[in-house]
Amino acid sequence: MKVAIYGQYYQNSTEPIIKDIFVFFNNNNVEMVIEENFLKMLYEKELIKKEYKTFSAKTKLDNSFEILLSIGGDGTILRAASLARNSGVPILGINAGRLGFLATVPKESIDSFLQFVIDKNYSISERTLLSLTCEPKSEAIEDDLNFAMNEVTVSRKDTTSMITVETYLNNEYLNSYWADGLILSTPTGSTGYSLSCGGPILTPDVKSLVITPIAPHNLNARPLVIPDDTEIKLRVSGREDQYLVSLDSRIASIKNESVLTIKKTDFKIKMVEIPGETFLKTLRKKMLWGEDKRN
Numbered sequence: 001m002k003v004a005i006y007g008q009y010y011q012n013s014t015e016p017i018i019k020d021i022f023v024f025f026n027n028n029n030v031e032m033v034i035e036e037n038f039l040k041m042l043y044e045k046e047l048i049k050k051e052y053k054t055f056s057a058k059t060k061l062d063n064s065f066e067i068l069l070s071i072g073g074d075g076t077i078l079r080a081a082s083l084a085r086n087s088g089v090p091i092l093g094i095n096a097g098r099l100g101f102l103a104t105v106p107k108e109s110i111d112s113f114l115q116f117v118i119d120k121n122y123s124i125s126e127r128t129l130l131s132l133t134c135e136p137k138s139e140a141i142e143d144d145l146n147f148a149m150n151e152v153t154v155s156r157k158d159t160t161s162m163i164t165v166e167t168y169l170n171n172e173y174l175n176s177y178w179a180d181g182l183i184l185s186t187p188t189g190s191t192g193y194s195l196s197c198g199g200p201i202l203t204p205d206v207k208s209l210v211i212t213p214i215a216p217h218n219l220n221a222r223p224l225v226i227p228d229d230t231e232i233k234l235r236v237s238g239r240e241d242q243y244l245v246s247l248d249s250r251i252a253s254i255k256n257e258s259v260l261t262i263k264k265t266d267f268k269i270k271m272v273e274i275p276g277e278t279f280l281k282t283l284r285k286k287m288l289w290g291e292d293k294r295n
């Protein structure tokens with residue numbers, strides 16, 4: 001069996017996590033291929049000495065890998081998704097961070113969760129992604145990174161004044177949002193930024209998207225759930241010449257009056273789901289739904 005390993009940062013808590021993972025995989029004869037920048041960090045900190053094969057955004061993953069193991073928080077999982085792309089390699093996240101809504105493996109229980117991987121005793125939760133294209137073409141949006149697992153957001157830049165987001169669904173005019181911005185969220189992203197702006201939570205398998213305005217000054221504008229095969233077009237105007245577009249944690253500046261087209265990608269990101277560790281359990285654990293004293 002072969003696994004890919006990715007992390008963004010080195011911190012003090014990295015050492016015991018790396019030790020647990022390496023001892024476990026070595027004992028189980030699993031080949032580890034490590035993301036090149038992360039491996040450099042591990043060598044610099046002298047956490048490991050042996051040579052390992054590497055992968056990077058350029059070399060890309062193929063489907064010979066059983067999983068891509070992400071060490072970090074949700075932000076690291078979002079970056080791991082941009083490495084996995086359309087390879088079909090499922091992602092499993094060890095939560096070295098704080099919330100870990102997407103990164104579900106607690107760092108204290110690495111062995112028991114990885115045993116499920118060795119035994120191939122897990123299921124796959126497929127996640128819808130959104131793609132973004134810009135007309136005229138913008139160099140700020142990289143061709144092979146023009147997708148998001150959580151959301152595509154447009155928002156104001158270098159100004160306190162609102163932007164106006166003219167919005168079309170399948171070429172039919174919907175609304176012009178006067179707001180700080182607009183979030184187009186996948187089901188995965190519905191528990192992220194969209195939720196903070198009053199959007200609904202969608203379970204990951206729902207075939208819908210959510211349009212959530214950020215602080216709209218048309219007070220009757222509300223989050224809207226739409227089918228996930230809808231093509232969304234946006235044209236933004238405002239006092240400044242440019243506005244911000246974000247794809248998860250990546251940002252780009254776009255010129256006003258450009259037309260953005262957002263639609264579902266033709267591939268999905270696969271997330272590893274360990275038996276018993278369901279989305280509903282994560283909701284209860286991480287959103288503290290079980291904390292009502294009456295339960």
Ligand SMILES: NC(=O)c1ccc[n+]([C@@H]2O[C@H](COP(=O)([O-])OP(=O)(O)OC[C@H]3O[C@@H](n4cnc5c(N)ncnc54)[C@H](O)[C@@H]3O)[C@@H](O)[C@H]2O)c1
Binds near residue numbers: 098247
């Ligand atoms: N006001 C907000 O709630 C707000 C603002 C900006 C971005 N975000 C979220 O942060 C993401 C980018 O992450 P980052 O690491 O660059 O920013 P960050 O460091 O500000 O972290 C954002 C927080 O959102 C949580 N998060 C991310 N994706 C989530 C998801 N699908 N479900 C539940 N929680 C989730 C993370 O655990 C983290 O605590 C964006 O995709 C967006 O969803 C949220």
Ligand SMILES: Nc1ncnc2c1ncn2[C@@H]1O[C@H](COP(=O)(O)OP(=O)(O)OP(=O)(O)O)[C@@H](O)[C@H]1O
Binds near residue numbers: 007008012075077099
């Ligand atoms: N490789 C790592 N080793 C140890 N700790 C890490 C590692 N990567 C991330 N962390 C810890 O996790 C924190 C958050 O990481 P990350 O940016 O991936 O997630 P996030 O988007 O902030 O989400 P969360 O709220 O889940 O932490 C970091 O500040 C750090 O404390």
